[in-house]
Amino acid sequence: MNDRRSRRDALAPVGFLLLVLIPLILMPLAAVFVFAFRGGAAEFFEALKAREALFAMRFSLLIAFATAAVNAVLGTYAAYVLSKYRFTGERALGIVVNLPVAIPTVVVGTSLLLLWGPIGLLGKALEPLGFRPMFTPLGVLLAHLFVTFPYMLGAVKPVLDELETTYEEAAYTIGASRLQTFRHVLLPALKGGIFSGALLTFAHSLGEFGATVMVSGNLRLRTQTAPLYIFAQFEAGNIAQANAVAAVLAALSFGIFFVLLRYSGRREGER
Amino acid sequence: MSIVLTDLTKLFHGTRVVDRVSLEVANGELFVLLGASGSGKSTILRLIAGLARAEAGTIRLHDRDVTREPPQTRGVGLVFQNYSIFRHMSVAENVEFGLRIRGTPIPERARRREELLDLIGLGGLGNRYADQLSGGQQQRVALARALAYEPSILLLDEPFGALDVKIRGQLRQSLKEVQQKLGVTTILVTHDQDEAFELGNRIGVIERGRLLEVGKPEELYFRPRSSAVATFLGSGTLLVGRCKAGEAHFGPLVLPIPTDVPHEDGARVRVLFRPEHVELLEEEPPGKLVLGRGEIVQGTFAGPLRRIRVRLAPLAATRQIAPAPPYGETGLLVEAAVPSENERIAGRPWVAIREWHILRRPAPRILVGESATAASEALTMGRILERALDGALTVLGVATEREKEEALRATLGQRMKDGGFPNASVRVRHGDRADAILQEQEENVYDFVVLGSEESHGDRLDPVIETILDRIVTPLLFVKREAARPERILVCTAVGEPGKADIRVGGWIARQLGARVTLLHVAHSGGEPPRWVRSHLERGVATLGSLDVESEFRIRTASTPLQGIREEETATSPGLIVIGGHGPQVRSRVAIDDVTRQVLRFANSPVLVVPENA
Numbered sequence: 001m002n003d004r005r006s007r008r009d010a011l012a013p014v015g016f017l018l019l020v021l022i023p024l025i026l027m028p029l030a031a032v033f034v035f036a037f038r039g040g041a042a043e044f045f046e047a048l049k050a051r052e053a054l055f056a057m058r059f060s061l062l063i064a065f066a067t068a069a070v071n072a073v074l075g076t077y078a079a080y081v082l083s084k085y086r087f088t089g090e091r092a093l094g095i096v097v098n099l100p101v102a103i104p105t106v107v108v109g110t111s112l113l114l115l116w117g118p119i120g121l122l123g124k125a126l127e128p129l130g131f132r133p134m135f136t137p138l139g140v141l142l143a144h145l146f147v148t149f150p151y152m153l154g155a156v157k158p159v160l161d162e163l164e165t166t167y168e169e170a171a172y173t174i175g176a177s178r179l180q181t182f183r184h185v186l187l188p189a190l191k192g193g194i195f196s197g198a199l200l201t202f203a204h205s206l207g208e209f210g211a212t213v214m215v216s217g218n219l220r221l222r223t224q225t226a227p228l229y230i231f232a233q234f235e236a237g238n239i240a241q242a243n244a245v246a247a248v249l250a251a252l253s254f255g256i257f258f259v260l261l262r263y264s265g266r267r268e269g270e271r
Numbered sequence: 272m273s274i275v276l277t278d279l280t281k282l283f284h285g286t287r288v289v290d291r292v293s294l295e296v297a298n299g300e301l302f303v304l305l306g307a308s309g310s311g312k313s314t315i316l317r318l319i320a321g322l323a324r325a326e327a328g329t330i331r332l333h334d335r336d337v338t339r340e341p342p343q344t345r346g347v348g349l350v351f352q353n354y355s356i357f358r359h360m361s362v363a364e365n366v367e368f369g370l371r372i373r374g375t376p377i378p379e380r381a382r383r384r385e386e387l388l389d390l391i392g393l394g395g396l397g398n399r400y401a402d403q404l405s406g407g408q409q410q411r412v413a414l415a416r417a418l419a420y421e422p423s424i425l426l427l428d429e430p431f432g433a434l435d436v437k438i439r440g441q442l443r444q445s446l447k448e449v450q451q452k453l454g455v456t457t458i459l460v461t462h463d464q465d466e467a468f469e470l471g472n473r474i475g476v477i478e479r480g481r482l483l484e485v486g487k488p489e490e491l492y493f494r495p496r497s498s499a500v501a502t503f504l505g506s507g508t509l510l511v512g513r514c515k516a517g518e519a520h521f522g523p524l525v526l527p528i529p530t531d532v533p534h535e536d537g538a539r540v541r542v543l544f545r546p547e548h549v550e551l552l553e554e555e556p557p558g559k560l561v562l563g564r565g566e567i568v569q570g571t572f573a574g575p576l577r578r579i580r581v582r583l584a585p586l587a588a589t590r591q592i593a594p595a596p597p598y599g600e601t602g603l604l605v606e607a608a609v610p611s612e613n614e615r616i617a618g619r620p621w622v623a624i625r626e627w628h629i630l631r632r633p634a635p636r637i638l639v640g641e642s643a644t645a646a647s648e649a650l651t652m653g654r655i656l657e658r659a660l661d662g663a664l665t666v667l668g669v670a671t672e673r674e675k676e677e678a679l680r681a682t683l684g685q686r687m688k689d690g691g692f693p694n695a696s697v698r699v700r701h702g703d704r705a706d707a708i709l710q711e712q713e714e715n716v717y718d719f720v721v722l723g724s725e726e727s728h729g730d731r732l733d734p735v736i737e738t739i740l741d742r743i744v745t746p747l748l749f750v751k752r753e754a755a756r757p758e759r760i761l762v763c764t765a766v767g768e769p770g771k772a773d774i775r776v777g778g779w780i781a782r783q784l785g786a787r788v789t790l791l792h793v794a795h796s797g798g799e800p801p802r803w804v805r806s807h808l809e810r811g812v813a814t815l816g817s818l819d820v821e822s823e824f825r826i827r828t829a830s831t832p833l834q835g836i837r838e839e840e841t842a843t844s845p846g847l848i849v850i851g852g853h854g855p856q857v858r859s860r861v862a863i864d865d866v867t868r869q870v871l872r873f874a875n876s877p878v879l880v881v882p883e884n885a
Contacts, residue, residue, distance in 0.1 A: 164353060164355065166351045166353055166355040167355050167357065169320075169322050169342070169349070169351075169355075170349060170351065170355045170357075170413075170416075170417075171357075171368075172321075172322065172341070172342040172343055173320050173321070173322070173342045173343075173345070173347055173348065173349040173417075174348075174368055174369040174372065174416065174417070174420065175343050175344075175369055175372045175373060175420060176343065176368075176372050177343060180372060184357075184368070184372075185357055188357075188359035188360075189358070189359065191359075
């Protein structure tokens with residue numbers, strides 16, 4: 001550990017840092033809750049009980065669960081393939097699967113529309129068959145899967161890369177098939193990575209806005225997620241409604257964040 | 272036999288990390304593969320376990336060919352250096368894993384697990400997890416896990432490498448006991464020779480993917496066959512001298528050569544003294560084998576023994592291989608180990624030896640320059656030599672350009688396989704044929720180079736042969752047409768000063784082939800030849816006689832040496848003509864057309880050119 005400066009020396013730099021952070025981060029964090037309860041608890045719960053608000057929150061949670069579940073499987077599989085097999089184009093594929101974090105989410109939404117939409121490349125062909133994913137919950141799920149895909153990979157692949165191959169090899173010689181080895185040897189070792197990856201995916205899905213607003217059509221009681229609801233209510237001037245849902249969303253995110261923090265802290269301690 | 276490996280070969284980026292390894296391990300044997308890191312020993316283990324695929328060769332476990340089988344069905348237990356205990360499973364679960372996979376009923380599993388934990392000395396620790404165990408304990412668990420499902424073969428890859436010395440000793444003992452108790456055939460891989468000596472029923476020494484020697488620990492230590500094994504195992508002094516009349520000469524030291532390691536007169540002989548067989552004495556001892564008097568240059572206390580290095584005056588016509596002489600060292604260095612309580616040794620002791628070991632002659636290496644298009648007459652001859660000399664055959668193909676190397680390698684590999692040359696190494700180079708052959712010879716040092724002619728050049732000498740002849744220092748065998756195993760060998764001492772190398776090399780080949788030798792001298796004019804010619808020929812016959820080679824000499828009269836040799840060839844049709852050569856020389860602008868070249872051009876029999884210094 002570096003030699004820490006004494007507490008007195010720290011006074012000025014810490015004070016300055018706080019001075020910057022208070023308006024930048026701490027006050028906005030607080031503002032959500034302050035404004036949500038400005039009209040009292042009764043008004044807060046009233047705002048939450050609105051049919052559209054309840055739907056938006058439930059829909060958001062559902063989509064977040066589904067996204068986390070699908071990507072937990074898909075991302076783990078992708079991490080396994082990328083970590084265990086050597087093939088041509090391996091590097092290229094590694095870059096492509098991580099690309100979604102780098103693309104603006106609105107652009108993602110647009111390209112999904114251009115692909116699956118009624119006049120899109122695939123959409124045009126599928127439309128007559130009655131498959132119209134855009135402006136439906138499925139469209140929202142597709143967008144969220146795309147946007148959050150790298151989080152799972154990023155949480156699982158490093159664990160897999162670091163795990164010595166001798167564990168698997170030991171299992172193979174003992175007689176375990178590839179599947180049994182994955183189930184009994186790799187999966188338990190990956191549990192932590194998968195858990196934090198899934199939580200991260202869940203959190204990002206919960207707050208996703210850019211891509212969602214494009215592909216959902218922002219249809220009330222059909223495809224409107226909580227962030228879209230907040231934005232819509234704000235635009236309509238219903239500040240109280242918007243604030244109530246925003247506070248719930250913020251509380252949820254804090255919750256997930258603290259779980260992740262504690263969890264990763266514990267895993268650090270284990271080593 | 273539990274384990275039979277045949278010509279096992281593994282390539283990694285074109286290099287043979289495992290090079291034609293053949294090995295048999297008996298039931299219940301504990302076999303140790305010993306080698307430096309990167310020697311390919313672990314790869315052999317992985318091939319046996321099925322974790323890597325062999326490019327060539329077969330693996331048979333208990334008379335079942337498993338070469339193409341996955342690791343799951345081979346029935347081997349494998350223990351790694353890093354233990355690889357499953358961290359989320361308890362010790363008990365780890366040990367039971369193999370049984371669980373096999374669907375063994377729970378009570379049976381528990382019984383077996385308890386049995387094994389007791390056997391390895393971890394009874395009562397079944398509920399612990401890996402992070403609650405020491406390294407030694409983890410390795411014991413790994414051993415139990417690998418034995419739980421009763422594999423027919425146990426493989427251990429540097430199992431004690433990560434442990435400290437004391438724990439290592441305890442674990443070795445446990446392993447030996449467990450292995451003997453269960454009688455499971457075991458291969459252990461290590462770089463630690465103490466471990467190899469302590470554990471191995473037999474040891475195999477691996478270097479650069481090749482299994483150099485296999486034998487009991489004592490055998491390999493006291494009677495190694497090659498200098499590589501002699502210097503890899505233990506320390507000691509390894510010297511090269513010359514053979515004279517059945518005895519090995521190292522300066523003043525003359526040692527008898529045992530009959531089972533035949534050496535010809537003039538051949539190099541290597542002798543090994545282990546440090547404990549070297550005596551350091553204050554006064555010149557009578558009746559002992561004395562190397563001379565030297566000075567102590569280094570003394571190290573090593574517990575029961577004191578290791579001492581003594582420098583002596585160099586021995587005449589003797590070269591030192593081990594201990595490797597430091598740069599600038601001109602003296603002879605001898606390693607000795609004396610009981611450490613003996614503190615009187617100081618100053619200038621006399622060095623005597625109690626025991627010594629004469630190494631086997633290394634197998635001669637034969638290089639065949641092979642034609643790209645079809646099996647050549649050179650290859651047939653190369654094979655005859657390989658058989659007769661018990662040598663190692665390497666076949667070199669030369670491609671016109673780099674891109675064609677791989678195709679040529681495949682063609683030659685197939686040709687060797689089809690032609691029944693499974694042991695031949697195939698090498699491929701590209702570019703000019705003569706340059707490629709010379710380069711290969713320079714880099715890998717062969718004892719014989721066998722060449723045919725790519726195409727007919729009429730009465731002219733193949734320019735490739737011409738170039739090589741100018742620059743080569745080893746005997747070159749030129750084969751024009753398909754030839755059989757030579758029964759008569761014609762040694763031409765016709766030219767220049769009476770050569771000795773040609774008689775020596777020709778005689779040695781004749782002995783190995785069981786062929787008769789005719790020594791030929793061509794005289795310019797009739798009448799009695801000069802006395803020195805007759806005496807030279809008589810001495811030649813005597814030399815050959817001492818090699819147990821039947822020989823006679825003949826003096827022909829002819830206008831030119833070539834004519835005499837041609838006449839003799841027509842009359843007796845020898846299977847091989849041996850003639851001296853000049854060795855490397857500066858190439859003059861006008862090609863020198865000496866007798867050697869004339870014979871190469873006109874003789875129909877295979878011609879062996881022996882450079883004077885070969």
